[in-house]
Amino acid sequence: MTTTSQFNGLPLPAYTLDRQLVIIEGSAEAIELFGDCRIFTDIVDEESLNKAKTLLSSEVLQPKFELNFISRKGELFLADVYGKRSDSGSLSLVVVPKDNQLERVANQLAKLRERLRETDYDLFQEKERTVELLQRVRELSAPYIQLDANRLLVPLFGDLTEEQVQAFSPRLLANIYETRAETVIFDLTAMGKITDGGLQQLADLLQSLTIMGTASIFTGVKPEHAKHLHQMQAKLPMRFLSSLQQVLSSNRWTS
Incomplete structure (x- = not known):
């Protein structure tokens, strides 16, 4: 040329x-x-x-x-x-x-992609943190209270779901093993609905308590709870009292 x-x-x-x-x-x-x-x-x-x-x-x-x-x-x-x-x-x-418009646009696009990658990582971290907090909330939704050497009180809050029971069961079983508690009192006064998964997990928990020689008492049962718990009563040793005050004042349920 x-x-x-x-x-x-x-x-x-x-x-x-x-x-x-x-x-x-x-x-x-x-x-x-x-x-x-x-x-x-x-x-x-x-x-x-x-x-x-x-x-x-x-x-x-x-x-x-x-x-x-x-x-x-x-x-x-x-x-x-x-x-x-x-x-x-x-x-x-x-x-x-x-005037290098394409180059500038390409550079802007590269920067945008980098920001998106950073945003995705930040969102991933927030998701992980959210999952951890949600797990912690589920664990705290059923805190256990040691009434005395033989009895543990477990007040349940919110809906009883499969995830909730799975969250608090290990801590509860470990505490029963360490304290050798003879009775666990489940207070349903503040509990919402019971899901099918929650009912199955609760049945598994009660089975574990039975094997460990620990009695189960339910109080504060609402009508919508009763039809679900009635299904388990025939299979597992479960006792019911109308109120927590009645449980605490009744010596016959302490052993």
């Missing part, structure tokens, strides 16, 4: 191409930006390649269009291309870079 006088003094990349898009002439600015190339499409980015071939091969050339280019340094940038076809069929093109 040679430089001809028609481009002298032109401060922009410019080319003259034949019908096969072979570069006939190029400006000094074009050589500086893209190097010494033989075919115009060699400097066009792959994503713009089909567009460039279609537009430049058309008999009716658009006076202005956009293409992505790759410089000789490997830099990607967007440019406006101004073109004109001569009577002989050759093309005269002037490439006007769009």
